Amino acid sequence: MTDRNEGGGPLPAAALAAVIAALTRLLGNEVALLKAEAARAASDTRRAIGLFAVAVVLGLVALNALAGAAVLGLMAAGLHPAWAMLTVGVGLLALALGYAQAARWRLRRENLSPWRSRRSMQRSLSTLGGESEKAPDHADQ
Structure with a gap:
């Protein structure tokens, strides 16, 4: 038995093997x-996290200097x-609590769920x- 058919081309099994080999190489690549x-991407992410950490440290130093200047x-x-120190401290604490409350609101389960898709x-x-349950109304943001 030969690998060629009467028309001179490869046999169907040989052609199939060649296609499978090509697909395997393509998949491997x-x-x-x-x-x-x-x-x-992992390397870029590690580098970005390092840069973010440096930014946080520098930001805290800057906030400390600005608070001192405000005092x-x-x-x-x-x-x-x-x-003066009490006034600046209470003002910064109020800002921090406001930001924390905003972050908590954004992290609530119903705010994270895909309500538009639902x-x-x-x-x-x-x-x-099908069923016609009403989805909770949210204002489009």
Whole structure:
């Protein structure tokens, strides 16, 4: 038995083997590319986290300097040093609590759920004759 048929071309089994071999090489190349891209993304992520950590440290130092300058400014305006420090401290604490509350609100489960998709899916189901539960109304943001 030969690898050629009467027309001179490869036999169907040989052609199939060649296609499978080519697909295997292609898949191997794609996997290698995926691994290289993942490694690069991981490296970029580590570098970004390092830069973010440096930014946080520098930001804290800057906030400390600005708070000191605010205290000195209030003292120059005639406020007793203790009252100046208390005023700046309470103001910064109020800002921190406001930001923490905003972050908590954004992290609530109902704010993270895909409510627009759920509402659209329920409309589609009701159009097709399925269940017609109402999704909670949220203002489009």
